Amino acid sequence: MSKKILVLDDELSICTTLAIALEDEYDVKSTTDVAEALQWINIEHFDICLLDLRLGEYNGIDVLEKIKEIDEDVAVIIMTAYFSLESTIEAMRKGAYTYVTKPLNIEGLNLIIKQTLEHKELNETVEYLTNELKQKTEFDYEGVKIIGNSPAMRKVFAYIEKLKNVDTNVLITGESGTGKELVARAIHNQGKRCFAEFVEVNCAAIPDGLLEEELFGHRKGSFTGAMDDRKGKFAYADGGTIFLDEIGDMSYNLQAKLLRVLQEREFSPVGSNEKIKVDVRVISATNRNLKEMVDRGDFRKDLYFRLNVMEIHLPSLAERRQDIRLLIQYFIEEYNRIVGKNVIGVSKEVERKLLTYPYTGNVRELANIIEHAIVVSENETIQIEDLPEEVAGWSSGYDKENKGIFMRDLVGKTMKEIEKEVIIETLARNNGSRKNTAEMLGISEKGLRNKIKEYGIR
Numbered sequence: 001m002s003k004k005i006l007v008l009d010d011e012l013s014i015c016t017t018l019a020i021a022l023e024d025e026y027d028v029k030s031t032t033d034v035a036e037a038l039q040w041i042n043i044e045h046f047d048i049c050l051l052d053l054r055l056g057e058y059n060g061i062d063v064l065e066k067i068k069e070i071d072e073d074v075a076v077i078i079m080t081a082y083f084s085l086e087s088t089i090e091a092m093r094k095g096a097y098t099y100v101t102k103p104l105n106i107e108g109l110n111l112i113i114k115q116t117l118e119h120k121e122l123n124e125t126v127e128y129l130t131n132e133l134k135q136k137t138e139f140d141y142e143g144v145k146i147i148g149n150s151p152a153m154r155k156v157f158a159y160i161e162k163l164k165n166v167d168t169n170v171l172i173t174g175e176s177g178t179g180k181e182l183v184a185r186a187i188h189n190q191g192k193r194c195f196a197e198f199v200e201v202n203c204a205a206i207p208d209g210l211l212e213e214e215l216f217g218h219r220k221g222s223f224t225g226a227m228d229d230r231k232g233k234f235a236y237a238d239g240g241t242i243f244l245d246e247i248g249d250m251s252y253n254l255q256a257k258l259l260r261v262l263q264e265r266e267f268s269p270v271g272s273n274e275k276i277k278v279d280v281r282v283i284s285a286t287n288r289n290l291k292e293m294v295d296r297g298d299f300r301k302d303l304y305f306r307l308n309v310m311e312i313h314l315p316s317l318a319e320r321r322q323d324i325r326l327l328i329q330y331f332i333e334e335y336n337r338i339v340g341k342n343v344i345g346v347s348k349e350v351e352r353k354l355l356t357y358p359y360t361g362n363v364r365e366l367a368n369i370i371e372h373a374i375v376v377s378e379n380e381t382i383q384i385e386d387l388p389e390e391v392a393g394w395s396s397g398y399d400k401e402n403k404g405i406f407m408r409d410l411v412g413k414t415m416k417e418i419e420k421e422v423i424i425e426t427l428a429r430n431n432g433s434r435k436n437t438a439e440m441l442g443i444s445e446k447g448l449r450n451k452i453k454e455y456g457i458r
Contacts, residue, residue, distance in 0.1 A: 002027040003117055004045065008037045008063070009052040009079065014104070018050060021106045022113075034058050041070045048116055051096075053080035053087065061091055068095045075116045079104065138330065141186035142194065146179065147330050148323045150428075152315040156183060159312045164191035169262070171247075171307045172285040174314030177364030180285040181245060183312060188241040193281055196240030199233045204246035212254055213270050222271020234267055234278050241281045247307065248288035248299065259303045282307070317359040317366060322428045324355055327363060331370035332382075339374050346373075346382040353384070355429060357394060420455040423448070427457070 007018045007030035015030035022028045029046075031037050034055055041049075049067060053060035064076055078091045081102035088099050097116050100109055139146045139157055148154070163170055164187050172180040181200065188198045206214050217232030233242060244250075250258065261267045262282060266275045284307045293299035317324065328351075332343055346354065350373075359365050373386040384392050413421075423441070430436040438448040451457075 003047040004029070005113070006030070006037060006040060006046040006049045006074075008032075008034065008049060008055070010054070010056045011052075014052075014079075014102075018104070018109075022110075025110075026113075034063055038063075038066055038070065041067055041074065045071060046074050047120065048113060049074050049076045051076050051078055053078050053091065053099075061087070061094055064091060064094050064096055073120075075120050077112065077116060138326075139186070142189035144182055144185045144189055145330075146182055146186060147326050148320060149326060150315070150320040150322045152320050153323060156312060156314060159310070160186050160190065163187055163310060163312075167281050169281075169307050169309045170283045171290075171309075171311045172283065172314060173290075173311060174285075174287065175316045175362055176287045177359075177362035178314040178316060179363055180287075180314055181243065183314065184241070184243040184283045184285065187283060188243075188281075193240050197237050198241050198243065199237040200243045200245060201233050202245045204249035208251045208254070211250065212257065215254075215258070216267045216269050218270035219272040219274075222269075226271065229269075232267075232269065234261065234280055235276065237280045238278050239280075241283060244282065244284040246286060246288075247284040248286040248290055248293060252298070252300065255300045255303050259300060259306060262303075262306045317362045321355060322430070322432075324366070324429075325351075327366055328354060328370060331367050332374065335371045335374040339371075341374050341377065342380070343374055343377055343382060344380050347384070349384055350382050350387065353387070353391070353394065357391060416455070419451070420457065423451055423455065424457060 002025070004027045005022060007015050007028065009015050009018075009030075010032050012032055015032060019028045019030045029040060031040070037049075040046075051060055051064060051067070055063060060078065060080075064078070067074055067076060072095070075097040076095065078088070078096045078099035079102060080088070080099060091099065097119070098112060100112060139148075139160075141160070146153075146157070148156070160183065170184075170187065172183055174180055184200075185198055188194060201211075201214060203211060213230070213232065215232050215234055217230045217235055218226050220226055220229050244258075257267075261278070265279065266277050268274060268276070290299050290304050290308070294301045294304050328346060332345065335341070336343055354366070354369070361368070369388060369391055370382075372388050373382040377383070377386040379386075423437070426437045426440055427434075430440065434445055434448055434452075438445045441448065443451075
């Protein structure tokens with residue numbers, strides 16, 4: 001299908017000449033009437049508009065703005081006999097793709113049209129892929145939502161997909177607040193055991209003397225106060241999944257009993273010698289370094305290898321800062337619904353602070369910050385004064401120690417190497433958005449494109 005080109009010039013001879021020159025390759029319409037041109041753009045889509053900068057009583061830049069209001073996808077090429085750097089820059093800022101000077105060179109114009117169409121096609125492809133990625137930034141695992149688009153989180157999503165239908169034991173590692181329970185639930189909800197129970201046990205929250213009973217249950221009369229038989233978590237999880245959170249806090253003695261359950265697929269309730277067979281998928285999690293605990297003798301080596309057949313490491317929020325904007329918007333929508341507010345976003349000042357805040361509590365801390373802000377906010381956007389005091393007052397300014405670390409990282413590198421690293425990191429923090437990256441770096445989008453090409457950044 002031929003690409004459509006609209007020629008709008010106040011000289012009929014130029015309209016006629018361009019229509020004849022381009023009609024063999026393109027579907028061309030031409031007019032000297034601004035109103036007629038705008039009416040055509042309202043009715044049909046044009047790929048390119050060749051627009052004269054001076055149109056009698058009309059200012060070409062004003063017409064450019066009207067064209068973009070009607071159809072922002074039209075690539076506008078400005079034609080001008082009176083080259084002015086100031087007016088050209090203004091036209092480019094208002095959305096023109098490029099410009100050509102009169103008298104027109106048809107061969108040169110043809111080349112520019114081809115380049116413009118190639119650029120449009122590339123942009124459309126990138127936009128399509130970006131939209132595909134956007135559709136996958138929120139993964140809903142049967143009611144369990146996990147937000148992320150960073151490489152580290154995509155690796156996590158790939159593991160969930162691979163592990164959902166196998167009974168391999170999984171160890172989920174990561175700092176507190178990174179979402180280890182969500183990943184465990186996602187594996188369960190997506191897999192073949194989804195119709196049975198998902199049972200969670202927090203090994204750090206239950207006193208050591210009671211944890212064995214919690215896991216395996218007890219028989220009536222096994223200890224003072226045991227008036228009836230009680231089922232343990234393993235029995236409830238039969239056919240499904242048991243999630244042992246903070247497994248690193250389990251006592252050494254109880255670790256031996258858990259190991260036996262994993263090996264024999266059976267357990268005995270407290271106060272009984274009865275062997276109860278169980279079919280349970282075990283997923284465990286910890287924020288501690290189990291390898292170091294094994295080396296110190298604080299965690300059984302044989303149990304470690306039983307639990308850690310497959311390991312999923314959840315990155316800290318500092319390791320996935322490019323996901324922060326997605327998470328902010330997700331939490332705003334969630335807490336709007338809960339609190340009954342209609343906050344639409346955050347101010348630029350708040351965004352800058354939240355993008356660089358250290359988040360020792362990771363995603364859970366960010367969620368708490370947004371919930372606090374939504375509750376106290378009286379504006380459409382979250383302002384600095386809406387944030388918790390410790391966040392609002394936090395400064396990312398370098399202290400001597402941080403500056404020293406920063407400088408040690410830079411020493412020995414060329415300026416080009418440093419510039420390349422800064423561009424890559426800023427692109428990552430902006431989810432690949434060149435517009436936001438250029439704004440943050442204080443350069444033009446064209447300048448950023450040139451740097452990306454120069455350094456071969458993908």
